[in-house]
Amino acid sequence: GESVGLHLPTLSVQEGDNSIINCAYSNSASDYFIWYKQESGKGPQFIIDIRSNMDKRQGQRVTVLLNKTVKHLSLQIAATQPGDSAVYFCAENMEGGSEKLVFGKGTKLTVNP
């Protein structure tokens, strides 16, 4: 079964609101996590990553939070824009090699104007 999953398969927000996309992982040994954005018919695009020795990492309009106690990862998007509409999925790395990345199924984010 999936070791990386998402709490909500779809999320709809109003333009300008903040979005929070969640991800649960099951392997406490995972030490690296990545968020990807995938627009329809396109390949995944790297957004942000975080190592297990960190709790929070910020990028441009995005923040990733890692809670190792409950094995939970979240992606926060500030001031969500229509261009943010896409499927977002997380990936965890359990053993260090990229071939060991396990991907979640994704959350579809829809931004309403």
Next chain:
Amino acid sequence: DGGITQSPKYLFRKEGQNVTLSCEQNLNHDAMYWYRQDPGQGLRLIYYSHIVNDFQKGDIAEGYSVSREKKESFPLTVTSAQKNPTAFYLCASSSVGGQFRKLFFGSGTQLSVL
């Protein structure tokens, strides 16, 4: 621009036919990967290669074959043995050095069966 180029964008396969998906990268990455994406599912690893002339099976290698004759190229052949080939295929690459290696993806190839 540096990146990963996949072709064709759309591909149709007839029953019993082998088809080959192209993947080229100019990122100077040593490692390359092929993933399969089905609607509503996470990416599943088909094959990967860390170095020229060497490749390893992923989680769902049956019915697929690859080659790695050049660093820049990692073509995937979907053989007639793959009974359910309809999917979105993604090629990716990464550097090999270091423990935390993010994947860079191509734009994908949608394969359908006629």
